[in-house]
Amino acid sequence: MDEFSFIEAIKQPFYRNQQIIRGIGDDAAVFREPYRDVVTAVDTFVEGVHFSRKTMEPFHVGYRILAANLSDMAAMGAEPISYLVAIVVPSSWSDNELKEVYRGLATIAKKYKVDLIGGDTVIGAQFVLTVTINGAVERGKARYRHQMQANDLIFVTGTLGDSAAGLSILLDNKRTNSVETSYLINRHRMPTPRVPFAREMARLRCVALNDISDGISSEANELAQASGLTVYLDENQIPISKALAQFPIGDQQMFKLSGGEDFELLGSIAPSEWDKLKEVAQKSATQLTQIGFVKDESERNGKVFIKSDGDYYRLLEPNGYVHRS
Amino acid sequence: MDEFSFIEAIKQPFYRNQQIIRGIGDDAAVFREPYRDVVTAVDTFVEGVHFSRKTMEPFHVGYRILAANLSDMAAMGAEPISYLVAIVVPSSWSDNELKEVYRGLATIAKKYKVDLIGGDTVIGAQFVLTVTINGAVERGKARYRHQMQANDLIFVTGTLGDSAAGLSILLDNKRTNSVETSYLINRHRMPTPRVPFAREMARLRCVALNDISDGISSEANELAQASGLTVYLDENQIPISKALAQFPIGDQQMFKLSGGEDFELLGSIAPSEWDKLKEVAQKSATQLTQIGFVKDESERNGKVFIKSDGDYYRLLEPNGYVHRS
Missing domain, CATH: 3.90.650.10 (PurM-like C-terminal domain)
Structure with a gap:
């Protein structure tokens, strides 16, 4: 599966948040936040460091990293909106295992109504999953x-x-x-x-x-x-x-x-x-x-x-x- | 150098953009965008795939990935504001080499007036640098x-x-x-x-x-x-x-x-x-x-x-x- 087909395969059919003007498919994603403070955080999850195949299925790898990101939004008092996924995949991982990672991401994304709006997929020696999340909070209401x-x-x-x-x-x-x-x-x-x-x-x-x-x-x-x-x-x-x-x-x-x-x-x-x-x-x-x-x-x-x-x-x-x- | 000292070492003394309310030092960063569309993109750069020590010094690795991200902002017609850095560092990389990566990032960041507002630093087998950039553009003025x-x-x-x-x-x-x-x-x-x-x-x-x-x-x-x-x-x-x-x-x-x-x-x-x-x-x-x-x-x-x-x-x-x- 080439990157283009893969992006097509993981693209959402629609976005849950009205403020998302442009998601995957251009140089960058665009979302509009008129009256709120935008909040953002990034988490990285490395095979052999943060998890192993003994403790996590590929589905859980996706689910858990986004859970951690959503938790960062909660800790700021922010409403999560959207996320970007950068993934380094070794050739030893199959297409199906990779799809399972995205199914894990999509499952918790649906639960908390956040949208996948961009990403980067590359080949490497070790599996690395990096998720950046964006959210918003009423002006001045972030919890520090x-x-x-x-x-x-x-x-x-x-x-x-x-x-x-x-x-x-x-x-x-x-x-x-x-x-x-x-x-x-x-x-x-x-x-x-x-x-x-x-x-x-x-x-x-x-x-x-x-x-x-x-x-x-x-x-x-x-x-x-x-x-x-x-x-x-x-x-x-x-x-x-x-x-x-x-x-x-x-x-x-x-x-x-x-x-x-x-x-x-x-x-x-x-x-x-x-x-x-x-x-x-x-x-x-x-x-x-x-x-x-x-x-x-x-x-x-x-x-x-x-x-x-x-x-x-x-x-x-x-x-x-x-x-x- | 532990992660805490490292974060202290790379923290900026001040932020260049007034809309940055909170940068590194909390669960997430906060920035305020009242009248513009927020634009975001992520890029990943893997040693042995996107660059080698033969073609890049650690300084260039940092400089170049942020150049690529800034270019994504330019391609959307957006003004870049801030970025987050997730980095996977093998134990074979020295603290000084890692600092050089951040010096490369900071050098181009200064040139284009963007702020480092968050990140994640972890140990791994292969060097991976992932940068998420955020910018803004006047409502409806993104270039698609x-x-x-x-x-x-x-x-x-x-x-x-x-x-x-x-x-x-x-x-x-x-x-x-x-x-x-x-x-x-x-x-x-x-x-x-x-x-x-x-x-x-x-x-x-x-x-x-x-x-x-x-x-x-x-x-x-x-x-x-x-x-x-x-x-x-x-x-x-x-x-x-x-x-x-x-x-x-x-x-x-x-x-x-x-x-x-x-x-x-x-x-x-x-x-x-x-x-x-x-x-x-x-x-x-x-x-x-x-x-x-x-x-x-x-x-x-x-x-x-x-x-x-x-x-x-x-x-x-x-x-x-x-x-x-």
């Missing part, structure tokens, strides 16, 4: 890390550690029962970006957000550093799934604190806005849990502390290591 | 291939075949004299995107444009197919540089018709607008040459014919092959 404020509550969506547990099952053949196994594997291969939650959040005022791609330890540190404030977390409040609760306690702790790739949202909000955030969670059918709070304590600012065994310890990124000295 | 009209004049900027000649020098050690050699090598490694020409063109009405990345044969066929019209070219009118004119006539012909990667613009414009286009070329110090015209001839529409040895022959893509039957 530095917007965290003293006395804010810290919250998280969904449950943490599932993706890391799913990966450990795939890599080490760890198993509990079959239902839980497939749940955790799916959470790793086909994570759920919190787009509806971010959309419902539009009416709220100041919210700081991060998506959890690198583990909550790392993400909480980013919030603390960007805002110059101190974050306190309670380890026992960090929500985990029933499936993860079947694992040994040490695994649970490791997966939920440093697993990452759950693509849940970690954020902070003023206590006075908490009830509104609960409504947002309800409307978007999203699990919401308060797991900590924010303080302005000059000597501790920029750092994260976690309550474990009744005391607060410094939580060090990126591995969730608790520093007890 | 299908906008070519019957009786339009066909024009090209600059000279053709230089990049292919430069590459042949690098690969086969072909040489003329040293001044011409370095001119042609530079045209290959550091092509000039026609951004100022595209900018000056904003006041013109309907213009169809393509940038010449794949050779004029292929690009002219794209214009003919997108518009459903017939393109006639005159081989003797296709401008070449003095440096290319030193090559044997067969090489000249091959390089100018099918060489590609000159990143010049090929377009069509109504004869009544020709004088205005000449002013645009003058204001932007760009060489402009009429090389053909457009007809609506039902049986020949979608095809390109070229005058060679006094007669018109069908010009077949992608290799510039002239079909005389």
Whole structure:
């Protein structure tokens, strides 16, 4: 299949977003954004580094990278609109496997109503998938890390550690029962970006957000550093799934604190806005849990502390290591 | 150097475009485009496929890919604004070589006033550089291939075949004299995107444009197919540089018709607008040459014919092959 036929094969018959004026088929794509801020991010996924054939089918490779990109949009409070795909394909990959990657991309794209508007397909020695996503948010309503404020509550969506547990099952053949196994594997291969939650959040005022791609330890540190404030977390409040609760306690702790790739949202909000955030969670059918709070304590600012065994310890990124000295 | 230090090292101290609200340092970048159409494109450059260490230094790798992206913006009539860089780096590349790639990117970025607003840096087996560019154009003023009209004049900027000649020098050690050699090598490694020409063109009405990345044969066929019209070219009118004119006539012909990667613009414009286009070329110090015209001839529409040895022959893509039957 030559590149032209391939582009014809993956072209969408129509675009879901009216603002897309021109998609695939010209030197560049065009979309119109009159009253909103455009938001964009790029993610790269390399075979042998970010995934292997043991842990992902080609379908999941496409699905998961776009999930990660959509999660970036959610973390900015932005509505995703469109994406571009640059792909390096080794000759060992068949046309069918390549189509499966695009089927994975198209499946989650349809779910979250985003359009494929451009790309580049080239031959290479190692499979590399790079997705650039574009979205928009009402002017001034993007959610930045530095917007965290003293006395804010810290919250998280969904449950943490599932993706890391799913990966450990795939890599080490760890198993509990079959239902839980497939749940955790799916959470790793086909994570759920919190787009509806971010959309419902539009009416709220100041919210700081991060998506959890690198583990909550790392993400909480980013919030603390960007805002110059101190974050306190309670380890026992960090929500985990029933499936993860079947694992040994040490695994649970490791997966939920440093697993990452759950693509849940970690954020902070003023206590006075908490009830509104609960409504947002309800409307978007999203699990919401308060797991900590924010303080302005000059000597501790920029750092994260976690309550474990009744005391607060410094939580060090990126591995969730608790520093007890 | 870890990723965090690296991002700190490549961060710009300030952004050149006021509409950039947030660049590197959050989950995504944000830019504001109130009254214009946003335009975006992605290009991927793979070591061993698109370049080798024999033909490019790391500096040129960065410079050239962004030149290609800027050329995509020019081909849409758009003003480039910002770019994102996803890079896969093998462990065999040193930190200094990687910095050189970014110095190449930053050098041309400064020249054309575009900002680096995000990216992803990962380790892999093969060097891959993917650049996504964003730009904007006044509403409805993007230049599409299908906008070519019957009786339009066909024009090209600059000279053709230089990049292919430069590459042949690098690969086969072909040489003329040293001044011409370095001119042609530079045209290959550091092509000039026609951004100022595209900018000056904003006041013109309907213009169809393509940038010449794949050779004029292929690009002219794209214009003919997108518009459903017939393109006639005159081989003797296709401008070449003095440096290319030193090559044997067969090489000249091959390089100018099918060489590609000159990143010049090929377009069509109504004869009544020709004088205005000449002013645009003058204001932007760009060489402009009429090389053909457009007809609506039902049986020949979608095809390109070229005058060679006094007669018109069908010009077949992608290799510039002239079909005389």
